[in-house]
Amino acid sequence: MIKGLVTAVCAGILLTACHNKDNNKVLLKHVTLIDGNGGMPVPMTDILIQGDTIAAIGAGLEEGDATVLDLGGKTIMPALISAHVHVGTLKDTTTKPENYTRTNILAQLHKYEDYGIGNILVMGTDRPMLFESGLRDSSEKGLMPGARLHTAGYGFGAVDGAPPLSFAMDKVFRPATPEQVVPEMDSVAKLSPTVVKMWVDDFNGKYAQKLSPDIYRKIIEEAHKRKLRVASHLYYLSDAKQLVADGLDIIGHSIRDKVVDDTLLAAMKEKGVVYIPTLSLDEFAYIYARKPEWINDPFFKKSLEPGVYEMITSQAYQDKLKNAPDYPVKVAAFEMALRNLEKISSAGILVALGTDSGAMPLRAQGFSEHLELELMVQAGLTPLQAITVATRNAAKVLKIDQQYGTLEKGKVADFIILGSNPEVNIKNTRTIEAVYKAGKEVSKGPLAKN
Structure with a gap:
């Protein structure tokens, strides 16, 4: 009976993971957002990505079937x-x-x-x-x-x-x-x-x-x-x-x-x-x-x-x-x-x-x-x-600014996750922890390949 319960739980976890993958939703929680429009960074906000697109930006977002990543205040800026x-x-x-x-x-x-x-x-x-x-x-x-x-x-x-x-x-x-x-x-x-x-x-x-x-x-x-x-x-x-x-x-x-x-x-x-x-x-x-x-x-x-x-x-x-x-x-x-x-x-x-x-x-x-x-x-x-x-x-x-260049609802989710805030020091654009292209992580930066 215990074995069957464990199997059911594992199957449920697997099903949930597959469901998240199929929906291709990612919710980035607690980010410091530099959106590319020139305004001040927005602290502790959330970004919901659906497929290759930014579906929503704002504090306190919830999405039950999304993969959730808590970034703990790390900076996101456009690619x-x-x-x-x-x-x-x-x-x-x-x-x-x-x-x-x-x-x-x-x-x-x-x-x-x-x-x-x-x-x-x-x-x-x-x-x-x-x-x-x-x-x-x-x-x-x-x-x-x-x-x-x-x-x-x-x-x-x-x-x-x-x-x-x-x-x-x-x-x-x-x-x-x-x-x-x-x-x-x-x-x-x-x-x-x-x-x-x-x-x-x-x-x-x-x-x-x-x-x-x-x-x-x-x-x-x-x-x-x-x-x-x-x-x-x-x-x-x-x-x-x-x-x-x-x-x-x-x-x-x-x-x-x-x-x-x-x-x-x-x-x-x-x-x-x-x-x-x-x-x-x-x-x-x-x-x-x-x-x-x-x-x-x-x-x-x-x-x-x-x-x-x-x-x-x-x-x-x-x-x-x-x-x-x-x-x-x-x-x-x-x-x-x-x-x-x-x-x-x-x-x-x-x-x-x-x-x-x-x-x-x-x-x-x-x-x-x-x-x-x-x-x-x-x-x-x-x-x-x-x-x-x-x-x-x-x-x-x-002439691609309708899709790229800023992080806004409806635009393609091309962005960089940084370990430090470049608004404080522009050299912090080099603290790359992840690169996303069209909503998917495609790199962890050049130094990750060492």
Whole structure:
């Protein structure tokens, strides 16, 4: 009789577990909620997840058939969204076309996810395999593991100029005349990209010419005819002013040569131009001349490709950076980028997270996004403002803000559970205990894989 009772009880427990699984309801109790909208964290509230969606938020929620997790005050924030990255061409200490394989792309999407990044926008360096295999479509729809991949397809650069061919940029269109832009834009438009990417820069005099105004105006014109927005890599204030005047939608890097002026700020605000500062790129450009405070942090080291840590910590590499003629220029560019971000943010212009991670070995995928948050705070944003830049604002840039970017009833349950509150210290975004994608736990963070 006792044996039968035990069996019945066990069967009841199993039935309850299966019932919970079938209903796929999870009730997170006693969380500190940062919802991504910029408001103060909400302490000791509850979140009910049903399937892949947030069903309710509020204190004292009850749901009899849900799996209940009491988080004891731990912080939940939306998964990060990075609106400027590169994937696939980076492997070990190289950036080459042959690295661009399905296996490598999926591994990097996994890495972004481990670091709490739910969606990424690859800015103009994707290759035909991504589209011909259906990998982009499956990833963007959340059917593949890892961060969801959004794309700018094949970008536009200058003949014998930027972007460098040595960075696996051989699929970038390089029109010599405005007339060439039309069929090339047709090819890009067929891919249904999130944005169109172009490069307008001479890389501090490395190249004799930049993409000319008559060609980049044609790129903007043809993209807009097809209802596509245009993002540009740039560096100089003069280029930013002309590009904004000519209809550019997204500035994809910091302005780094001069302080932005009121004329540009007014034009950007009037036209709704988005600013993606990629501060981490500019710090990475010079910081390894010394050993930054995070150089031995496991959270950083785990993000690196094999061989990169040994390269950047070698004395020879550090000396090469420190003694390079352009070292002071790189330091000054970073400091100008910080200053300009504060001015642009204070002017009420939409700022979104992006890092250029994955474009080269120094720009670590995953860690760069968390470093970017720290640098935005260093520039003058509050931690909560920086988080909004990395969640709600970036979702707006990708035009996925109806589903992602904030934690609200009816939105997809993409979020990170943190051990400590980043409103107190922005570095606490690195205390990842769990990553959820569409209502399911998909990672316990990068360090859990040690």
